[in-house]
Amino acid sequence: MSPNRLQLTNDGLKVANLALNEIFDGNKTRLAREAGVDRTTVFRFFNRANLEYEKFDAICAALDTIAEQIGAEPNGATIADENDDLETLVKQVRKSVQHRIQNDCGVMQLLVTSRNVETGGVYIDAQLVKPHASESSIADEESLQGEADDINFDRFGFRVLNSQRFAGETVAQHHERLFVYGKPGSGKTTYLQWLALRCSQGSFFSNYVPIFLIFKDFAEAERQPTLQNYIEQYLASCRVNNPTTVTHRLLMEGRVLLLLDGLDEVQESDRRRVQNQTQEIVTRFNKCRFVFSCRPPLRMRLPGFEEVVIADFNRRQIAAFSQRWFEIIDQADRSSQFMDRLSRNIALAELARTPLLLTLLCLVFDSDGQFPRTRSDLYQRGIEILLEQWDVFRNVERNNSVQDAHYQLLKPRAKKVLLSYIATKFFLEQKIFFWKRDVELIIEGFFEKVYKIDPIHISASAILQTIELQHGLLVARTSNYCSFSHLTFQEYFTANYLVSNQKYDVVYKHITENRWRFVIELIAELLDESSIDSFIENCKQSLDIFVDSKKKLCDFLKWINTFVNSLAHTVPLDQPYKHTLLRAWYFVFTIEDTGATSSLVSASRGKFDFPDYSTATSIISSKALDLHLLFYRAFHASSTQHELFLNVVKKIYEKVKGSDVQMETSLEGWLIQIEKDLSNYPHARDWWKFRQSYWQDRIQKLMLLRLNLRCDWNFSEEEKNALRQYYDATKLLSECMNRSRKTSDETYHKITRNLLKLGIEEEI
DSSP states (O other): OOOSEEEEOHHHHHHHHHHHHHHHTTOHHHHHHHHTSOHHHHHHHHTTOOEEHHHHHHHHHHTTSOHHHHOEESOOOOBOOTTSOHHHHHHHHHHHHHHHHHHHHSEEOOTTOOSOEEHHHHOOOOEEEOGGGOOOSOOOTGGGOSOOOHHHHTSSSSOOTTOOOEEHHHHHHHOSEEEEEOOTTSSHHHHHHHHHHHHHTTSSOTTSEEEEEEHHHHHTSTTOOOHHHHHHHHHHHTTBSSHHHHHHHHHHTTOEEEEEEOGGGSOHHHHHHHHHHHHHHHHHTTTSEEEEEEOTTOOOOOTTOEEEEEOOOOHHHHHHHHHHHHHHTTOTTHHHHHHHHHHTOHHHHHHTTSHHHHHHHHHHHHHHSSOOSSHHHHHHHHHHHHHHSHHHHHTOOOOOOSTTHHHHTSOHHHHHHHHHHHHHHHHHTTOSSEEHHHHHHHHHHHHHHHHOOOGGGOOHHHHHHHHHHHHSSEEESSSSEEEESSHHHHHHHHHHHHHHTTOTHHHHTTTTOGGGHHHHHHHHHHOOHHHHHHHHHHHHHHHHHHHHTOHHHHHHHHHHHHHHHHHGGGSOOOOTTHHHHHHHHHHHHHHOOOOOOOOOOOOOOSSOOOOOGGGGGGSOOOHHHHHHHHHHHHHTOOTTOHHHHHHHHHHHHHHHTTTOHHHHHHHHHHHHHHHHHHTTSSSHHHHHHHHHHHHHHHHHHHIIIIIOOOOOOOOOHHHHHHHHHHHHHHHHHHHHHHHOSOOOHHHHHHHHHTTTSSSOOOOO
């Protein structure tokens, strides 16, 4: 009688790996699907865990062998006892998780190649910059057409020309707590995976245990475990003995490198719980190393974290990536031609700075020998190639099965409609991972509705498998779940569906939600002249509705508008939308101190560049604004910024001396009183602890009396968050107008003049 549980022998593992590579090109997900087991079971099989005989035998059958041929033995000894020496424990657990890290992070699949490529073989060293040095928008393509030299080629993306870049590995080594932001397709996930791999291989942090997790997986885990319990489950899946004890010990001793990817992918309903759990882990186990990632503008402020942004590729990185890409598809000679053509087109060189878009550019160039004009055109053409010519590129002859014959007969346009419907349905449900059976039901419904084919004659599972194998757009994540290979593809298909079906009313109510940002940008690019103006105007109306029911927020916007109207004539700025810029300036600094920011050097594009929240202070400057800035910084001084407060008060005094006698007298009296106060405390921080509220009240009253600046709003955190949402959505609206080449001048002017203002005030 066969044993109940089996595990691979060392020799059997070698045989199994050879079979995996020969039959499944090293893809364990495909093996899991063929064997009818989940991905975790396959992972445990290759990690020599003991499995139930039926599952062990099923995997062996899929590998075209039998258990006796590859060797099986009773379960081996487990590792990691709670009494082990710490260094020994770390070494053992690192060895145990290494297979999991390699499986989750070690390979990636580039478009137009059926082979899994080692991450290290295609990874381009990430470069990071400070958040205030970034600009998430892509320059307007139409205004950037034309010839370019090498200087212009490196001009766009992050628009602070002299912004210092830091190597990704260097930043990770110098900061124990790191929060990485990056726009869609910028390489955030690849960067975290690369760090996990390097750590597991002992290249750095050799005394830490790397744990790579996805925020969304944790958020939607069964029974909502704590983050600590979720880490325990991770170690348990890696065959670590006593995972609860070991997890607690490693965390307490600060021996974990915890990498959590994709906060923005967590559903709104789960986000607060996930953030609280993350905060608790960071606070309790503060000796560990943490690297988290997220798309902007969503922010998660955690104590002691260095916030960085994945810098767009520069020319050197673009050249290195394209060379490797063309080598993989055996077209190495095309790389130099690609770079030569790219350097002649500033707009496409701008798009090429994002790894995902660069991949699409390589794909399109290899097919057409030329580039599309805009970002949306790039997505459209790239997806057309994936739907039409995938097998041609890969030189693969497929034996179309009877089961997927209906799909093979579809035209590329029909395939795009099907994928767009799948993407939109789940995007509206806030899902990026979908149960395969739900996708199969959509496929059946599509053929029944469009082609009048009874579902009984459709093999939806075979069609789903064909979509995955042929296009690389939908991929299996486990035996039961799948997703689009990149979230950006789901967002593009969603935008395409909403535009094709004119379902714009769905969009307006989501104007302030971060997860809709990229979809809305793409919609603005895809709309034609007959629709774009009303879309922009309705988005502006939706922003007004968002704050209309919040009286304090409405009062705040009305005050800013009135104040700016009274001040604008004193600000020497040659800008057609000066009032809008001033509203942005006072909006940000009235709410909070965003800190010192460097001046932006904007690319000339003939369009209004609405400032990012964290850089609103650097767009404009004048004598009055410089003084107001000092007052705001003093007012917002935190409980630990006593030195900042003292220095700022002295600067205000020097600035008004000789120009405002009353304010000069008041501030001189303040400085004398502060000096006396300080003598009563052992340290300035003790003085500030007890006198902060008193002096902030004095600052507030002086601002109102002498400058007519209101700071008495007392916004709650919920109200501040709503205002940030409103501001970010306003920036999004500005970007949508810039991205669309079809917005009328009249609408552009009307909306831009009325940003951060309730309603539409017609120009007199």
